[in-house]
Amino acid sequence: MVLIVRLTILGCCGSIPGPDAAASGYLVEAEGFRLGLDFGNGILARLQTVCDPFELDALVLSHLHPDHCADFSALTVLRRYHPDPPYDPRRRRLPVHAPSEAPARLANAYAPHEAERRDTDLSDVFEFHALSREARTVGPFTVTPVPVVHPTESFGVRITHGDTTLAYTGDTGPCAALDELADGADVLLCEASWTDAPDRPADLHLSGTQAGELAERANVGRLLLTHVPPWSDGEAILAEAGAAFHGPTERVRQGAVYDL
Template identity: 35%
Template sequence: MINDPLDLTVLGSATPYPSVDNPCSGYLVSSAGTRVWVDAGTGTLAELRRHVRLDELDAIWISHLHADHSADLLTAYYGALYADVRLAAPIPLYGPPGVADRLAHFLTNTSTRSPVESAFAVDELHDGHQVRVGTLTLTSRAVAHGIPAFALRVETGGRSLVYSGDTAPCAGLTQLAEGCDVLLCEADSAQVTREEERVHHTPEEAGDTAAAAGPGRLVVTHVGPFLTPRQAVARASTRFDGPVEYAAPGATFSIG
């Protein structure tokens, strides 16, 4: 409904592996009864279950196939098919090209391919991919991470959230985030590396992307182990004049 908030719940935001109190990248995006698991990094499935069962999800969206964003798809597969979950239909899974085969390679232990498609109805992403999931419109754009990778814009009732996934600064992300209410942007790199190696934002670059796109609020996430959240927020704030916050594990940001 138009008056329902768009909620972003942080399941985890650590990289490249979980800390004792913070799983890897994963978020629950919800509004008016629609629930989407965005990225399935290591440890996020357990946190997801605090809020929703697998068979209550409307979809899963995966930005790219690095383990700190996708590894818990493996355990979700076992939960969906071999535990206390009873799926009425496979869970819609939106992910990079090859996501189903990648899962099958990990899961298959005999000459018979594991039934990945019994758990997940896979729809491969492409630049400009758009789908309606319940009350939410999901739009994906290709971004610069050295492998197939995507950013996501979620819209409902005039409210909008953009998630960078993992990426160096790029036009695709800036264009996708233009005028959004909240930009959830990674701030992984402590410093800029050589141009050919750049696959992440520094905190300053997260601020630059926000300044160019003009969101109402910037939330930095995926802060690397060589930065503290406070440092990341302070550094991003030198480049973006709007509110800057950190995606602390367990936090919920309500847009509406």
């Protein structure tokens, strides 16, 4: 039997949402299990074009910048207050694998006023699991977090199902951990936020050239570029990556579906 992993690009705009373009969010599916990967601005709307959000089985948040988790508050509202959910969400908490500060920071985002927040910690509808270097089983997937460099606690993740591995960088500057993350992956879903230049800020994002060089070193099967901000030249970033990596390379588009 062929085991298929499906990757759906819910949103791929970097740093902020763009015109009719959601920020970072992806859906990874296998054996009927739906794993969300980041949940930035506009992702809940995009998810509803693919499936009922109550059908999401687990969620991984690479880090807690708004373009990767802003719609978590909207997801909280849905799971708490939908008048006719397919099940009682308080009896089925959604597993959320996220940086250690996620329970407190996401509760603050949902209820910024102390009086409102006093009676909520989101644990009625979510089950939080702190990311670490430890691999974990999430449905049919093995999820291996890899710490990367960014201004906040951030992780790339390797998602493996059978013989198929998807590596996702999240947001990161160049670092040695990326080689471990991407090593031999069938698909590298890699952020590429700008063109290459010597004066780019350190420990923040990758250029197209750096994404391509990573894919080449790691001998990945396919390079998918994501997280291109509205102000960046996506075609120039793609050209840089293609010049550095000799395998299939493309810039993902919102709504694209890949069977890995």
